[in-house]
Amino acid sequence: xxxxxxxxxxxxxxxxxxxxxxxxxxxxxxxxxxxxxxxxxxxxxxxxxxxxxxxxxxxxxxxxxxxxxxxxxxxxxxxxxxxxxxxxxxxxxxxxxxxxxxxxxxxxxxxxxxxxxxxxxxxxxxxxxxxxxxxxxxxxxxxxxxxxxxxxxxxxxxxxxxxxxxxxxxxxxx
Amino acid sequence: xxxxxxxxxxxxxxxxxxxxxxxxxxxxxxxxxxxxxxxxxxxxxxxxxxxxxxxxxxxxxxxxxxxxxxxxxxxxxxxxxxxxxxxxxxxxxxxxxxxxxxxx
Numbered sequence: 656x657x658x659x660x661x662x663x664x665x666x667x668x669x670x671x672x673x674x675x676x677x678x679x680x681x682x683x684x685x686x687x688x689x690x691x692x693x694x695x696x697x698x699x700x701x702x703x704x705x706x707x708x709x710x711x712x713x714x715x716x717x718x719x720x721x722x723x724x725x726x727x728x729x730x731x732x733x734x735x736x737x738x739x740x741x742x743x744x745x746x747x748x749x750x751x752x753x754x755x756x757x758x759x760x761x762x763x764x765x766x767x768x769x770x771x772x773x774x775x776x777x778x779x780x781x782x783x784x785x786x787x788x789x790x791x792x793x794x795x796x797x798x799x800x801x802x803x804x805x806x807x808x809x810x811x812x813x814x815x816x817x818x819x820x821x822x823x824x825x826x827x828x829x
Numbered sequence: 830x831x832x833x834x835x836x837x838x839x840x841x842x843x844x845x846x847x848x849x850x851x852x853x854x855x856x857x858x859x860x861x862x863x864x865x866x867x868x869x870x871x872x873x874x875x876x877x878x879x880x881x882x883x884x885x886x887x888x889x890x891x892x893x894x895x896x897x898x899x900x901x902x903x904x905x906x907x908x909x910x911x912x913x914x915x916x917x918x919x920x921x922x923x924x925x926x927x928x929x930x931x932x933x
Contacts, residue, residue: 659832659833660833663833663837663838664837667837667841670841670845671841671844671845671848674844674845674848674849674868675848677848677852677861677864677868678848678851678852678855678856683858683860683861686861686864687864690864690867690868693845693868693871694867694871697845697871697874697875700838700841700875701875701878703833704833704838704878704879704881704882705882706878706881706882706891706894708891708895709874709878709891709894709895709898712895712898713874713898716898716899716901716902717867717871717898717901720902721867721901721902721905724905724906724909725860725863725864725905725909727909728860728863728909728912728913729860731913731916732859732860732912732913732916732922733922740858741858742856742857742858742860742861743857743858743923744855744856744857745855745857745925746854746855747855749854750851750854750855751851751855753850753851753854754847754848754850754851754854755847757846757847757850758843758844758847761843761846761847762840762843765836765839765840765843766836770835789888789891792886792888793888793891793892793895796887796888796889796892797892801892801896804896808896808899808900811899811900811903812899812902812903814903815903815904815906815907816903816906818907818910819906819907819909819910820910822907822910822911822914823910823913823914
């Protein structure tokens with residue numbers, strides 16, 4: 656077993672364990688910290704999968720942006736003082752049943768699908784470690800093949816920013 | 830043999846997806862439901878990146894996962910704005926209580 660594979664299993668176990676902790680804990684703040692560990696270990700797994708730009712974007716957007724936003728949401732949406740912010744959970748049995756059946760089906764599909772017809776799947780498993788950064792390739796793709804989705808994504812970001820600012824402004828007429 | 834095989838990555842993505850679904854179904858705090866949605870986005874990203882390694886010259890998987898992150902960031906910003914507005918109206922973010930009080 657190579658070192659990369661050991662790291663993958665360590666970070667994968669960490670991701671699953673902290674996601675399970677996020678589900679198990681009742682404290683909303685602890686759930687946010689569990690999500691933080693999951694996102695960090697997923698960034699590490701992205702590095703192991705030769706996706707360095709995606710890993711850095713994960714760190715900046717999720718850990719630096721979305722999670723801070725979620726923590727602000729937890730702080731602003733609770734007026735309890737002196738005790739922890741609790742979240743109750745309902746539908747435990749039926750929810751676990753749905754998730755279990757879904758995972759069973761997904762695992763069955765993943766294990767029984769025949770990936771060998773995919774081009775280069777055996778080549779990639781045996782290829783030497785790619786030492787080039789993927790930033791150059793992604794940058795070129797973003798302004799050639801994926802120029803339209805890139806522009807649409809920037810438009811969506813602008814609209815979401817305006818919408819969030821409009822929704823969260825106080826209504827003066829009430 | 831230095832590379833991670835495909836099957837364990839896909840299984841990890843499936844586990845994270847199901848945990849996210851479980852969070853969305855069982856939790857009643859609106860922000861925890863949002864965290865479950867983020868977990869689902871990340872599981873999808875993991876699959877995209879895993880398949881990208883098998884066609885590295887096109888980079889479709891990685892570019893698409895960057896777009897997924899853009900949409901996730903926009904979604905969480907709007908969702909948190911809505912949650913704060915709902916909190917200032919109903920004085921709670923418990924989804925069952927909100928549905929009970931709004932009588933829909």
